[in-house]
Amino acid sequence: MGEEMWRKREEVIFSEYSFSFYPLNIFAPFVLFPDYFCLLGFIWLSMNVLLFWKTFLLYNQGPEYHYLHQMLGLGLCLSRASASVLNLNCSLILLPMCRTLLAYLRGSQKVPSRRTRRLLDKSRTFHITCGVTICIFSGVHVAAHLVNALNFSVNYNEDFVELNAARYRDEDPRKLLFTTAISECSQAQHLGNIASASQAAGITVPGLTGVCMVVVLFLMITASTYAIRVSNYDIFWYTHNLFFVFYMLLTLHVSGGLLKYQTNLDTHPPGCISLNRTSSQNISLPEYFSEHFHEPFPEGFSKPAEFTQHKFVKICMEEPRFQANFPQTWLWISGPLCLYCAERLYRYIRSNKPVTIISVISHPSDVMEIRMVKENFKARPGQYITLHCPSVSALENHPFTLTMCPTETKATFGVHLKIVGDWTERFRDLLLPPSSQDSEILPFIQSRNYPKLYIDGPFGSPFEESLNYEVSLCVAGGIGVTPFASILNTLLDDWKPYKLRRLYFIWVCRDIQSFRWFADLLCMLHNKFWQENRPDYVNIQLYLSQTDGIQKIIGEKYHALNSRLFIGRPRWKLLFDEIAKYNRGKTVGVFCCGPNSLSKTLHKLSNQNNSYGTRFEYNKESFS
């Protein structure tokens, strides 16, 4: 089920870059996209470095953590610094997943600049980057805390007992993390000592939740590699939904209050000398000073005040008091988590009403078109929706690009589905009875019982930008023509409101019958522009990449298309040169929806200079 969706999406939409877990090509975007994405990346990186450095210094040098630092050392600083980086990334990682919000931003007037809108195309890359950062810094955090656990037991502090996490010196770190609470809690509760019971629970809650979080993260990360996403999308999807468990555990994890800071710095400056203690050890004051400061004591024991003024030796007024930090993580993650939950709720409410299927049309080469209506459904050309059919599968949602958007005059919208994989096969069997699957047009049957279909969306995609360039080059491979079909439908309706003045449409297919999916649309569009005296508005080129040598035509009535049909693959360099020559000095938007190799070729050509001063801006789809 997941495989077919990915096969379809592989043909239709290429993945951002082959990101796999082990080789780190995380720097690729900064090289390939030197624009606002670079700037955003730089800002994100600076925030991480700043947070890490600031927190590290705080725990390394801050007076309120002096005694804790003495006990734990470098492990304390590393664990807290990595925790602050984790706070930032756990909050940011949710933002690219608010797809409705991103679609709204893409279409609204509040984001006027095209460059800023291109940032939204990189939402999935940003999500993956934050994910990898979480993974790396979780490793650092866990390793540092393991060392902390050891140090808590080895450097048990008898002077400041409440600072300790261990019950006694050299307690087994495993016991420290897992079993401290069970016996102490029950003991304390038995004695009615709630404060100590909660303290005991506080020791083990971070430990247990930490281990559970690592296991959840492990399951999520191992199922998110590129190889798994491409071959078994289901595993990726179901395990990734464990993120909610992760966030709940995170909320509990930080409530432990294991690491404490000193509250009374004014009355007990760290490193101060406690007179009570030294007198109990039977050391006289001058000897104590000479022992501890290794400097010749100024003559006369009678001027301790002067001495203290020069050497800043403080006397402790009272015992240090410690208090647990307020869990900052709650502040970091609450905003994005609430935003994400609100969006999911909104999407659930919006998709709760089923659509009404108007017609189902069977096309050659295993493609099925569904036309439907829904109240208050608005979509822009290039957007996609997800279909959910409980009769086929209770849990699965599959994305399909809209090939026809609702307009002011017509509320019908449609999708074209390629039948690849078991979900689409079962869906087709429910909608089209097997007997009529071969014929093109379905005979009208009066009491047609279509299954209930729910849609979620629409969600944005970079293809919406093609109407905002003066000149656009749209290249489609096979079923990848679907986003451009909605653009063409919109142009057929009314082309004047958009900035677009010239569209180059290249469609490469393996099978001649595939062209019949939109042959009517293309012919109508061509005729319309000829009649309106704008013959150069749409330039159509159709390529049949595989042929068995027999002369083929699309259909007898499609004269315009047959004369624009070429056999063999397109020669991209020549095409780019031609477009550059006829659109000198302009910015041409390049959009590609097809196999990876095709997109790489086009991206490379878009970045090359030409002698006509034409700029090609490549827009990449990121499946999110």
Place this chain on the structure above:
Amino acid sequence: MGQIEWAMWANEQALASGLILITGGIVATAGRFTQWYFGAYSIVAGVFVCLLEYPRGKRKKGSTMERWGQKYMTAVVKLFGPFTRNYYVRAVLHLLLSVPAGFLLATILGTACLAIASGIYLLSQVPPARRGDCPPLAVRLLVCVRGKGAALSVHAFHVWKWSSASSLTDLPPAELSFRTPSCCQVLIWAVALFSGGHPRAPRLPAAMHS
């Protein structure tokens, strides 16, 4: 869900667990935990698991994305024959390797992750059509013992259903639904012999058709 190739996920998990074991082992030995020798074991076990799991197994259908440079490790892994080809053996091996690391706090996460990977490898061996309604192997073996004819027919059924492909030029496919572990096959043969008959050429008895 029936078409999911679990073994591919188990492979990724085992590789990640190997890395976690190595990291935990380094923390344990460098941090000078007591019983640091468990940390040293963890490093060695982690390296072994990583090398074993680095080659990605061939998928049942569809193309396999090979990891960079995996062909060198594939040659080494194939040398061990059925011990590495068979996913039951891998599952048991991972489970056994993970146990000693559980004694030390620094490496306990590696234990948990490797145990999960072992469990997923076991899950990948359950045929999709029979998940949930498959009687356990022990029950079927018990049926074998009851009588000569029954033993022969059950044995024949299993040999037919679970005949292992002996000609593998590559690593095993990610979904090995009907591969019997060699030890189980030996057991079936032994039981069949014990119940008093020579295993003849396998044929499918109609009564045992499921």
